[in-house]
Amino acid sequence: xxxxxxREVTKVFPGVIxxxxxxxxxxxxxxxxxLGENGAGKSTLMNVVYGLLSPDxxxxxxxxxxxxxxxxxxxxxxxxxxxxxxxxLVEPLTVTENIVLGREPGRFGIIDFSDARAKVAALSKRYGxxxxxxxxIMDLSVGMQQRVxxxxxxxxxAGVLILDEPTAVLTPQEVRELFAVVKSLxxxxxxxxxxxxxxxxxxxxxxxIIVMRGGAVxxxxxxxxxxxxxxxxxxxxxxxxxxxxxxxxxxxDTVLDVVDxxxxxxxxxxxxxxxxxxxxxGEIVAIAGVSGNxxxxxxxxxxxxxxxxxxxIALKGADITHASARASIExxxxxxPEDRHRRGLVLEFDLAENLVLGDHRSAPYASHGFMxxxxxxxxxxxxxxxYDIRTPSEKVLASSMSxxxxxxxxxxxxxxxxxxxxxxxxxxxxxxxGAIEFVHKQILAAREAGKGVLLISLELEEVLSLADRILxxxxxxxxxxxxxxxxxxxxLGYHMTGGGGSKLDEGAQTEAAxxxxxxxxxVR
Amino acid sequence: xxxxxxxxxxxxxxxxxxxxxxxxxxxxxxCERSGVVNIALEGIMLTGAFFGTAAVLATGNPWIGxxxxxxxxxxxxxxxxxxxxxxxxxxxxxxxxxNLLALGVTGFLMELWYGHPGTTASIQVLRPIFSFSSPGGGxxxxxxxxxxxxxxxxxxxxxxxxxxAVVAQWAMYRTKWGLHLRALGEHPRAVDxxxxxxxxxxxxxxxxxxxxxxxxxxxxxxxxxGSFTENMTNGRGFIALAANxxxxxxxxxxxxxxxxxxxxxxxxxKLQILRDVITVPPQFFLMLPYVLTVIVLAGVIGRAVAPxxxxxxxxxx
Numbered sequence: 001x002x003x004x005x006x007r008e009v010t011k012v013f014p015g016v017i018x019x020x021x022x023x024x025x026x027x028x029x030x031x032x033x034x035l036g037e038n039g040a041g042k043s044t045l046m047n048v049v050y051g052l053l054s055p056d057x058x059x060x061x062x063x064x065x066x067x068x069x070x071x072x073x074x075x076x077x078x079x080x081x082x083x084x085x086x087x088x089l090v091e092p093l094t095v096t097e098n099i100v101l102g103r104e105p106g107r108f109g110i111i112d113f114s115d116a117r118a119k120v121a122a123l124s125k126r127y128g129x130x131x132x133x134x135x136x137i138m139d140l141s142v143g144m145q146q147r148v149x150x151x152x153x154x155x156x157x158a159g160v161l162i163l164d165e166p167t168a169v170l171t172p173q174e175v176r177e178l179f180a181v182v183k184s185l186x187x188x189x190x191x192x193x194x195x196x197x198x199x200x201x202x203x204x205x206x207x208x209i210i211v212m213r214g215g216a217v218x219x220x221x222x223x224x225x226x227x228x229x230x231x232x233x234x235x236x237x238x239x240x241x242x243x244x245x246x247x248x249x250x251x252x253d254t255v256l257d258v259v260d261x262x263x264x265x266x267x268x269x270x271x272x273x274x275x276x277x278x279x280x281x282g283e284i285v286a287i288a289g290v291s292g293n294x295x296x297x298x299x300x301x302x303x304x305x306x307x308x309x310x311x312x313i314a315l316k317g318a319d320i321t322h323a324s325a326r327a328s329i330e331x332x333x334x335x336x337p338e339d340r341h342r343r344g345l346v347l348e349f350d351l352a353e354n355l356v357l358g359d360h361r362s363a364p365y366a367s368h369g370f371m372x373x374x375x376x377x378x379x380x381x382x383x384x385x386x387y388d389i390r391t392p393s394e395k396v397l398a399s400s401m402s403x404x405x406x407x408x409x410x411x412x413x414x415x416x417x418x419x420x421x422x423x424x425x426x427x428x429x430x431x432x433x434g435a436i437e438f439v440h441k442q443i444l445a446a447r448e449a450g451k452g453v454l455l456i457s458l459e460l461e462e463v464l465s466l467a468d469r470i471l472x473x474x475x476x477x478x479x480x481x482x483x484x485x486x487x488x489x490x491x492l493g494y495h496m497t498g499g500g501g502s503k504l505d506e507g508a509q510t511e512a513a514x515x516x517x518x519x520x521x522x523v524r
Numbered sequence: 525x526x527x528x529x530x531x532x533x534x535x536x537x538x539x540x541x542x543x544x545x546x547x548x549x550x551x552x553x554x555c556e557r558s559g560v561v562n563i564a565l566e567g568i569m570l571t572g573a574f575f576g577t578a579a580v581l582a583t584g585n586p587w588i589g590x591x592x593x594x595x596x597x598x599x600x601x602x603x604x605x606x607x608x609x610x611x612x613x614x615x616x617x618x619x620x621x622x623n624l625l626a627l628g629v630t631g632f633l634m635e636l637w638y639g640h641p642g643t644t645a646s647i648q649v650l651r652p653i654f655s656f657s658s659p660g661g662g663x664x665x666x667x668x669x670x671x672x673x674x675x676x677x678x679x680x681x682x683x684x685x686x687x688x689a690v691v692a693q694w695a696m697y698r699t700k701w702g703l704h705l706r707a708l709g710e711h712p713r714a715v716d717x718x719x720x721x722x723x724x725x726x727x728x729x730x731x732x733x734x735x736x737x738x739x740x741x742x743x744x745x746x747x748x749x750g751s752f753t754e755n756m757t758n759g760r761g762f763i764a765l766a767a768n769x770x771x772x773x774x775x776x777x778x779x780x781x782x783x784x785x786x787x788x789x790x791x792x793x794k795l796q797i798l799r800d801v802i803t804v805p806p807q808f809f810l811m812l813p814y815v816l817t818v819i820v821l822a823g824v825i826g827r828a829v830a831p832x833x834x835x836x837x838x839x840x841x
Contacts, residue, residue, distance in 0.1 A: 052717075073719025088714035090707045091832065101707055102718030104700045111700055156718070 001064045003028050003191050004049070004080075004160050009058035011044055018044040020216040021058065026160065031182060031192045033206035035199075036235055037432035039402055041215040042195045043085070046162045050082045051075040073102075081153025082162040087145055088152075091138040095131055096120050099152045123154050128184055142291075143174035150181065161185065162193045167201055168430065171290050172460055172493045179205050197235070197432045199228040200461075211235055236434050246444055249468040249484075252281030253316065255421050255452030256302070261311035263297040271297035273476035274311070279421065279452040284443065286455040286467030287478075290496050294476035295456050296338065299425050302454070303335040304328035316420055329358050332420030336410055336427045338456075340403075344410040347399035351391060352380035354398050355413050387412035388438065404435035411442050422446050425456045440466060460489045472496055529794045532673025537793070539674070540748065542779070542786025543682045544569065544740040548764035549771065549778035550685075550692055551736030557696070557773055558729030559709040560608050561835045563619035564601065565737045566761025567626030572597040572741025574630040577752035578637065580647040589647070590681070590742045597738020598731050600626065605730035609723050612837030623761075631754050643753040650679050650747050679747040681739065685779070688736075692775035705729060709831030712838040722838045737761065759814075766817050773831065784820070788813040 002025040011019040018041045026032050034042045047053045049060060051069040059066050062078055069075050075082070089098050096116050105119065106112035120133045129147050137145060146166060153161055163182070167175045182192055182205060196202060202209055203223045211219045211234045219234045256279040265271035271294040279285045289295050300306035302313055304325040312321045315331050323331060337343035345354050356365050356376045364375050380394035389408045391401060398406060407427070415422060424443060428436040443466060447453050457463050463470055470487055472480040472495040480495045548565045555562040576593030580586050600622060607618040634641055654676040659665065696702035704725055707715045712722045740760075745752050763785055770784075771777025792809040799806065 071719065072717040076719060082717075084717075088711065088717050090710045090714055092710060092829075093703075093707060097703055097707075098714075101703060101715070102720050104703060106700070109699045109701060111698060111703060113698075 002026055002061075003063055004193075005061040005064075006045070006049070007059050007061065009045065009048060009055045009060070011041075011048055011053060012056050017215050019048065019055070020214075022212070022215075022217055023058075024210050024217065026191050026193060028191055029186050029189055031186055031194055031205055031207045033194045033196060033202040033209045034212060035196060035202050035209055035231065036212035037197055037434060038404060038430070039432075040197075040212040040235075042212055043164055044215075045212075046082065046164060046193060046195060049075070050080060050162060076156045076158070079157055079159035080162065081156055081158025081160070083146065083149040083153060083164060083166060085165045085168065087149055089137045089145055089148060092136060094133070095135050095137065095140075095148050095151075096133045098137060098148055099123075099155045101152075103156060119155065120151065123151055127151075127154065127181070127188065129181060141174075142169045143171070143177065146170070146174075146178070147181075150185075158190070160191050160193070162195070164195045165197075166194070167196065167198065171458070171496070172489060173497065175201070199231050199235075199433070202231065203228060213237055232433055235432075246447075246466075249284075249447075250282045250450075252450055254278050254280050255316060256454065257312075257314040257317075258302070259312045259314075261298070261301060261313060262309045263294070263301045263306060264309050265294075265297055270309075271476055272301065272308075275473075275476075275478055276311075277471055277478060277481075279454050281420075281450045281452050282447055283468045284447050284453040284455055284466050285469045285471065286457060286463040287471050287473050288457065288460065288463045288492050288496055289473035291458055293473050293496075295425075295473055298473075299335070299338070299423055299454075299456060302328075303333055303423055329417075330362075334414035334417050334419035334422045336414050336422070336424040338425040338429070340406055340410050345398045345406060348397065350395050350397055351384070351389070351401075351409060352376050352394040354409055355380045355383055355394075355416075357413065359417060383412040383416055386416070387442070404431050407431055407435065407439065411439055415442055415446055419451060421452045421454065423454045423456075426458060427455070428457075428459065428462060436462075460492055463492070464489065528797060529791075531794075532670045534790055534794055535674045535787075536677050537790040538783065538787040539678065539682060540786070541789040542782040543685050544743045544748075544760055545764045545767055545785055546685050546689065546779045546782035547681075547740035547743065548737045548761055549767040549782050550689060550775045551733030551740075552765050552768040553771070553773050553775055553778050554692070554705065554729045554736075555733035556768065556834050557705050557709045557831055558726045559712055559831060559833045559836065559838065560605070560726055560730055561615040561619065562601075562604065562730065562733050563616060563762070563765060564604050564622035564626075565733070565764050566757055566759065567619075567623035568597045568600055568734050568737035569741040569744070569761050569764075570626045570630055570755065570757045571600045572738030573745045573756060574633065574741070574752050576738075576742040577644055577647055577745045578633070580746060581644065584648055586648050586650045586746050589746045590650075590739065593742035593746070594735045594738040597734040597736070597741065599734075601730050601734025601737070604734075605727050608837065609726045609730070612839065615835055615837075627755060630752075634752075634754060641754060644751050646751050647746065649750045650681070652677055652679050653683065679743075681743045681747055685743075689775045689779035696775065706831075709834050712833055712836075716838075716840065722840070726838075737764075740764070763813070763817055766821055769830075770820050781820075785813055785817065788816045 004026040006022060006024050008021045008023055009019055010021055022045055036042050044053065048055045049069065051071045051074050054070065060069060061067065067078060069078065099120050100116045104111045105115040117133050124131050129151055131144065131147055131151065137148065166178060170178060186192055194205060206223055209221050209223065209231065210217055211231065213235060258278065259276050261272055261275045262270060263272035275298065287295055297306060301308045304323045304327060308321060312319060314320065315333060318331065320328055320331050341347060356379065359365055360371060365372060377394055384391060384394060387408050389412065390405050398409065411427065427439050427443065431439065443453060455466060464487065468484045470482040470484065471478045472492060474496060548569055552562050552565055572593035575596035576589040579592035580589035604618050604622055607613040608615040631641065638644055656672050656676055696705060704715060704720050708722060708725045716722050744756060764782065767781035767785055768778050770781035792812045795809045796806060
């Protein structure tokens with residue numbers, strides 16, 4: 001008998017059918033992957049199971065018993081745990097406090113902290129999830145925080161664990177550790193639902209794959225019966241080019257020249273500690289690194305959002321070391337920012353306004369300090385067509401669009417400006433296969449047009465498939481340079497965690513072959 | 525001259541002056557830790573001061589006045605709780621409205637009940653709990669005079685506030701209620717998903733802050749002044765808010781910060797005698813506690829980190 005069974009679950013939001021008569025089962029000790037593009041209804045379905053949403057039709061059976069789940073509390077009481085994409089952790093509290101929250105051991109309302117700590121330690125030992133029970137969440141790496149979330153679900157007595165896009169924020173090493181953890185959980189008798197849109201993960205970890213598209217289940221298969229191409233076709237509904245086709249780099253004039261650049265982070269520490277490199281026209285240079293090794297500060301310095309403390313930056317021979325963001329745009333630097341919600345878009349603005357940002361002062365969009373709404377609207381309509389932005393009109397608010405379409409708006413604005421240099425930071429973060437394919441095509445088109453492209457990405461697949469040259473950044477320095485095609489994910493991962501550098505001792509090198517060196521993980 | 529300023533009474537009055545600030549500040553701490561900004565402390569304190577006085581005038585019993593002050597604080601803070609928790613209104617606007625409402629209602633009821641604006645008749649006040657004599661001379665008697673003056677000269681609410689600060693601190697870090705409270709202001713959704721009610725937690729916290737700010741008002745009228753005057757809180761609610769921030773959103777921190785502001789207030793009264801030596805208007809010394817507030821906040825506010833979700837209404841689902 002399946003531990004969890006959904007029968008014809010339907011969930012309707014105003015104007016959208018998020019789940020259309022979805023049925024699925026989960027057996028004890030099984031890992032089921034729920035695969036689908038963003039907006040396919042995977043998270044909605046699992047939020048229904050977790051009691052965050054109530055279904056309009058259909059029923060949920062737990063161990064064969066039809067059950068109504070009206071709140072997360074009831075889901076937890078029925079042994080269902082969920083690790084959300086955005087962690088439900090209270091940052092200033094300790095690991096122990098977070099895990100026991102809502103079910104604290106103790107009497108008369110007084111928490112027995114030694115008992116709580118002992119319980120956490122016991123769980124952590126049983127499932128091999130090493131953690132410091134007294135550390136504050138805010139001092140932990142993302143991978144460690146996820147561990148706390150899993151421990152929290154286990155503490156609450158979860159027999160069914162739902163992981164919502166668990167790998168989106170992890171480094172390759174952390175992903176591998178997570179897979180090991182998931183496998184040890186099912187070995188202990190748990191059942192896991194693994195929500196993802198990444199094909200290789202599904203192939204690596206799932207026992208059974210349920211593919212969703214447009215709110216409905218479109219197929220069910222096993223890793224042994226399919227491959228990545230077949231899965232992608234099921235998921236998107238058409239053939240998808242997974243590998244990027246590109247010609248050899250035609251290196252023109254030097255576009256970006258960075259010499260001995262040093263940049264301090266918000267705390268005044270050297271985040272970028274002397275970096276020298278260049279990007280030439282018609283070339284994609286990628287910077288690979290674990291998040292927090294100075295990439296963000298480096299980008300900020302190049303696009304004029306942060307003042308370097310030493311060194312120089314030149315664009316086509318002209319010095320832009322101390323240029324402001326405005327001057328840097330005018331000099332020909334375009335920037336697809338890491339965080340499209342915080343820096344890429346003004347969510348409360350409509351599409352046309354978002355598409356003109358940065359060019360709104362200059363002709364043809366403005367003259368004598370007044371904007372020309374008609375010219376802007378016309379430009380917006382052209383861009384919407386050219387970049388396949390799915391929207392009824394240019395007057396739609398950015399906040400009401402899907403993540404993929406929002407990113408297309410940013411890409412359309414930044415590439416449409418016809419820059420000399422395109423700085424693309426995590427340009428496909430959180431996007432699904434179809435949208436990723438599109439963004440990659442646009443970046444390659446910029447390269448073909450002779451632009452210099454600086455790509456910063458945590459996705460090794462992306463770095464490997466797009467880059468003509470790869471610079472590995474570790475602790476604010478470029479520790480290694482590869483020509484495209486020369487490196488593979490393993491080698492990159494090894495250097496990204498300091499394996500090749502002198503910063504870590506030999507212990508890290510021997511460890512890096514098997515598991516991630518823990519020293520590498522805790523770097524900010 | 526210095527001997528006239530630094531007396532046991534200076535420190536005793538610092539403790540007295542700190543008490544209403546600390547009560548409101550601890551109330552503010554509880555409220556903001558739950559994720560609700562409470563700039564209504566000023567108005568709640570004024571409400572408590574008025575209804576406390578009115579109850580004593582009606583019954584002649586100061587303890588009934590203390591109860592009435594706390595109840596009226598709870599009642600008016602319920603408006604703030606309903607607006608910020610259920611209606612998800614802007615908490616600063618709601619708090620401002622309550623401050624204005626309190627000013628208007630107390631002034632109106634003054635006219636209605638007592639027939640005149642300004643100040644009420646004198647009321648029966650709460651007396652200091654202990655009264656020891658300080659006899660004789662010599663060093664020992666002098667030392668006793670200091671201890672007696674600073675430690676044993678106070679009214680009940682002054683002692684209660686010190687105990688409250690310690691107990692609230694302990695409760696915040698050792699009990700389930702405290703853990704839920706601390707989590708509420710940081711990440712309400714995390715609290716909700718483990719099955720603890722965000723609305724209830726915030727309601728309780730706002731009402732508690734109302735009771736404490738009301739008690740602060742009672743301390744002003746029933747222990748310190750002995751009558752009610754329109755707008756007599758005179759910005760104390762805002763200084764309490766500053767003390768809460770300076771105390772980093774902890775009860776003991778709030779108390780110690782209030783003590784600093786209370787000391788500044790006590791000192792400025794003592795410094796008034798300097799007017800015989802240098803010619804400055806009395807307002808110069810009156811200004812000192814407020815200047816201190818500004819300096820302290822400018823110095824520490826950058827480093828003090830507020831609860832992450834403070835001021836953000838929570839919507840379920």
